Every structure is written in structure tokens, then in C-alpha cells.
Amino acid sequence: MRLSIYDQGLAIVRSAYCVRKITTHYALRTTVGVLLTVFLFLVVAQPLFASGPGTGGSKIQVDNEAVGPYMLVATSPLPLTVGQMNVWVRVMDTAGENALRDAVVRIEATPAGGGEPVIGQATHQNAGNAIDYVAHLPVERTGNWDVKVMIEDELGEAEVTFTETVTGGISTGLIIGLGLPFVFLLLVVGVYMWRRSASAVEE
Structure with a gap:
């Protein structure tokens, strides 16, 4: 049709x-x-953009430095923005050959201009392995922060400090x-x- x-x-x-x-x-x-x-x-x-080591990069703060009876490596996020500071630490003997897995590692971060310190324990659980130590510290202020890494083990106690700058981010x-x-x-x-x-x- x-x-x-x-x-x-x-x-x-x-x-x-x-x-x-x-x-x-x-x-x-x-x-x-x-x-x-x-x-x-x-x-x-x-x-x-505010992530820590593993995603946003990291900055070496302590590079195989002899601190008391230990050899330390420590890093912080790069860039470091308001929110959370992740401090990664590896503790070794003075020869730098053996990683010490049973140390007590504490991190203290204090605003350089004054204020209450933020303290946290670095653990293997946070690091995701049995060798390294990682602490997650809440930081709510921009500016310089004095960071102290404190180590305690059978060999004795030691500490090292460095300054970190926290930015506002996005x-x-x-x-x-x-x-x-x-x-x-x-x-x-x-x-x-x-x-x-x-x-x-x-x-």
C-alpha cells in the first residue's frame, strides 16, 4: 500500500x-x-592532595643519621597540609644492618609559635609491615611545627628533632x-x- x-x-x-x-x-x-x-x-x-607517604610523596627528614645507639631514617608527607601528619620511621642498629622491630617509637609535634603538642605512637600496624613505624598526628594549624621522634629499646633511649611546615592546601x-x-x-x-x-x- x-x-x-x-x-x-x-x-x-x-x-x-x-x-x-x-x-x-x-x-x-x-x-x-x-x-x-x-x-x-x-x-x-x-x-x-593532602595525603601522606605513598600517595602524595614524602620528604626525608632524617637520612641514616646516628642518634644515640640507633641509626634512623624518618620521612614526612610532601606536601604537608592541614589535616593529618604521617611520620614514617625506620630504626636500625648503629651499623645500619639490622632493623629493630620491637622499639617503642613516639612522635611529638608542637606548633613553633606555641601551643599544645600533639603526641602519637608510631606502630607497625600503621606502616602495614613488621619493619617500619608510622604515626598519624592530627594537625589543625598552618605554619612551622617542631617534630620530635623519640625511640626507646633495649639499647637505650634517643630522640631527634626536625621542623616541618604545614600549609593550607586546597x-x-x-x-x-x-x-x-x-x-x-x-x-x-x-x-x-x-x-x-x-x-x-x-x-
Whole structure:
């Protein structure tokens, strides 16, 4: 059965509208996906930039230094931002040949300008192995901090100090500020696509 010229024209218009509708929907969905991906990256970036050794890098503070009866290696996060300071320590004998696994390692961090010290014990559990020691210390202030590593074992007691600088890092306000333009662009694209769809229906 052959369609009349009118029916054929109507079918062509409907097909064109369907194609336009599908294309518009696909473009809108793709745009939304891209914008959400970028926004989520900005949100996730904050904890990543504030991570300690193993993710954000580390800075050697004590490099095979003889401290009393021990040989020590100690590192801190790089960069170090407000939130958490992770101090990694390895304790060895003075020859630097054998790692001492049963030492008591404590870390004390004090704001250089004065304030209450933050004290934590470095453990193998935090390090994830039976050789190294790691302490997690909460730091809520920017500026210089005096960090003291205290070791106690059968060989005796020892301590070493170094200064660490804590920076502000990426704030939540900055992330929101970076994300707002993408949200605005998403709204503009959404309104534009909706108006195009409405115009197509009217035609």
C-alpha cells in the first residue's frame, strides 16, 4: 500500500524530529557526564592532595643519621597540609644492618609559635609491615611545627628533632568556587537543549 504525498511528508517530518530528539538527548547526556566527571575530580582532589607517604610523596627528614645507639631514617608527607601528619620511621642498629622491630617509637609535634603538642605512637600496624613505624598526628594549624621522634629499646633511649611546615592546601571553598562555573554551564546547556526540543515540537 502506497502512502499519499501528505502521509509521506508527515512520516519524513516525524523521522527528522525523532532523530533531532535522540541527538539532543545524547548531546545533553554527554555534556552532563563530562561536567559531572570534572566536578567529581575537583571534589576527590582535596583528600588526594593532602595525603601522606605513598600517595602524595614524602620528604626525608632524617637520612641514616646516628642518634644515640640507633641509626634512623624518618620521612614526612610532601606536601604537608592541614589535616593529618604521617611520620614514617625506620630504626636500625648503629651499623645500619639490622632493623629493630620491637622499639617503642613516639612522635611529638608542637606548633613553633606555641601551643599544645600533639603526641602519637608510631606502630607497625600503621606502616602495614613488621619493619617500619608510622604515626598519624592530627594537625589543625598552618605554619612551622617542631617534630620530635623519640625511640626507646633495649639499647637505650634517643630522640631527634626536625621542623616541618604545614600549609593550607586546597580548601573546600576553593573547590566550590571551581565547581560553580561548571554547574552554571550545565544549567545553560540544559535550558538551551530544552528550548530546542520545545521548538521542534511546535514545528
